[in-house]
Amino acid sequence: MRLLFIGDVVGKAGREAVKIRLKRVKRDHNIDFCVANGENIAHGFGITAKTADELFNAGVDLLTGGNHTWDKKEIFALLDVKPIIRPINFPSGAPGKGIWIAQIGEKRVAIVNLMGFHNMGVVDNPFHAILNALETLKNDSIAHIAIDFHCETTAEKNALLKLLEGKVSVIVGTHTHVGTDDLLIASGTGYVSDIGLSGVRSEVIGMDGAEPIRRYLTGIKQSFEPIDRGCSIFQAIVVEIDDCGLCADCYKIKAFDDGEPFISQRHGGGW
Numbered sequence: 001m002r003l004l005f006i007g008d009v010v011g012k013a014g015r016e017a018v019k020i021r022l023k024r025v026k027r028d029h030n031i032d033f034c035v036a037n038g039e040n041i042a043h044g045f046g047i048t049a050k051t052a053d054e055l056f057n058a059g060v061d062l063l064t065g066g067n068h069t070w071d072k073k074e075i076f077a078l079l080d081v082k083p084i085i086r087p088i089n090f091p092s093g094a095p096g097k098g099i100w101i102a103q104i105g106e107k108r109v110a111i112v113n114l115m116g117f118h119n120m121g122v123v124d125n126p127f128h129a130i131l132n133a134l135e136t137l138k139n140d141s142i143a144h145i146a147i148d149f150h151c152e153t154t155a156e157k158n159a160l161l162k163l164l165e166g167k168v169s170v171i172v173g174t175h176t177h178v179g180t181d182d183l184l185i186a187s188g189t190g191y192v193s194d195i196g197l198s199g200v201r202s203e204v205i206g207m208d209g210a211e212p213i214r215r216y217l218t219g220i221k222q223s224f225e226p227i228d229r230g231c232s233i234f235q236a237i238v239v240e241i242d243d244c245g246l247c248a249d250c251y252k253i254k255a256f257d258d259g260e261p262f263i264s265q266r267h268g269g270g271w
């Protein structure tokens with residue numbers, strides 16, 4: 001089976017970058033299921049019904065989240081009725097769920113949304129959370145497991161791969177909005193530290209550069225503002241998983257502005 005993972009989709013520019021090409025990418029690359037990180041789809045912060053439906057209509061099958069999951073109050077109701085998950089390691093009492101089980105052909109596939117420790121506010125230990133989740137999935141005989149690890153530091157992402165290599169199908173990083181070039185397959189687990197954003201690439205992590213520049217020049221912190229003008233980018237990872245649940249192939253697709261999607265990187269083998 002072949003899965004497509006799109007990283008953080010930021011604002012209207014990100015939604016447009018996905019909408020104009022996703023159906024064709026899914027067809028050209030024989031994609032069975034598409035996951036996109038949606039924490040920034042609604043004007044840069046959170047998820048609304050309208051923006052989620054835009055992406056579902058474009059061909060996204062599941063939205064994952066992160067530290068911005070709760071930014072729009074609409075999300076509380078949406079988590080019960082839409083294919084949207086939030087990090088599994090939010091403390092108990094948080095609405096929604098952190099695992100989605102998709103039926104793809106004869107296989108059940110688990111997509112787990114997990115959030116890192118660093119700079120992420122109050123979450124339970126992600127390493128214990130995922131080990132507990134894997135135990136449950138093992139008892140349910142589910143071997144096809146994909147993790148969206150929404151996490152700030154590459155060291156934490158590397159540590160998760162080291163812990164789980166050979167035990168899950170793929171770990172894709174999200175949150176930093178900057179794609180990394182460390183696509184690899186370690187003991188049958190596909191991995192990239194961060195897929196990178198879809199949205200405006202010529203500002204600062206998809207947001208208007210004026211505020212972050214002011215912040216770093218003056219130390220005064222105000223909210224980032226998403227921006228729709230500028231050069232845009234689409235970034236996604238294709239993952240092929242074999243019948244045993246191991247990653248057989250993975251590669252990255254990029255597209256710039258209104259341009260055609262192209263394969264920008266093949267996996268580099270093991271570590």
Ligand SMILES: [Fe+2]
Pocket residue numbers: 008039040066175176177
């Ligand atoms: Fe994000």
Ligand SMILES: [Fe+2]
Pocket residue numbers: 039066067068150174175176
């Ligand atoms: Fe985030």
